[in-house]
Amino acid sequence: MFTNVRFPAMLVGLTMIAAVPVYAQDSVKVTSARAYEGQFRPIQQASGGVGMRSSQRIFGQVKIATRESSERVKVTLMINTSLNQLEILNWSVNSGRCGSGSVPLMPIAQFQGIEMSTNGRGELDIPEMPLSIPPNSGALHVNVYRGGTGLENVIACSNLKLNEK
Numbered sequence: 001m002f003t004n005v006r007f008p009a010m011l012v013g014l015t016m017i018a019a020v021p022v023y024a025q026d027s028v029k030v031t032s033a034r035a036y037e038g039q040f041r042p043i044q045q046a047s048g049g050v051g052m053r054s055s056q057r058i059f060g061q062v063k064i065a066t067r068e069s070s071e072r073v074k075v076t077l078m079i080n081t082s083l084n085q086l087e088i089l090n091w092s093v094n095s096g097r098c099g100s101g102s103v104p105l106m107p108i109a110q111f112q113g114i115e116m117s118t119n120g121r122g123e124l125d126i127p128e129m130p131l132s133i134p135p136n137s138g139a140l141h142v143n144v145y146r147g148g149t150g151l152e153n154v155i156a157c158s159n160l161k162l163n164e165k
Helices: 006-018
Strands: 034-039 058-066 072-081 087-095 114-116 121-130 140-145 154-164
Touching: 034 140, 058 140, 058 154, 072 114, 072 154
Parallel strands: none
Antiparallel strands: 034 058, 034 154, 058 072, 072 121, 087 114, 087 140, 114 121, 140 154
8 A cells, every 4th residue: 555645745844834934124124104293383574674573374284104114204285374476485394393493304405395376375295205204203393484494484383293103
């Protein structure tokens, strides 16, 4: 009587191969997705007269969601102003809270401009933007600039709140 022992041995071998754990490569840095959200508030701007300050009517919101790796983000931004003219406003993501004067996380020129319409509304919907936000970055805020990129040109700011997903 002849018994085929190859088939059961092959099944045991395949089962052992399937049970071997698979590990991710060491070069891939995986972090949990995070979302930072906030509401814009107006910042008082100096006007023509000595000591005179004016505040524009500004409101809106911003959401910055990190991807699986922390090197890219999705940005959704909407801002309404009483500036009813076509123009492009600059913006940046900075460490710290509004008014801290901190340096942006990347050069302001690398942030896509906000195209404002004649009704004072501007929107951005950027599905994938290169921006590194470390998981332990602490407080963050978004500045919106008009007429330059210095702290004196900030017209609106939003302190961002972290929402872990």
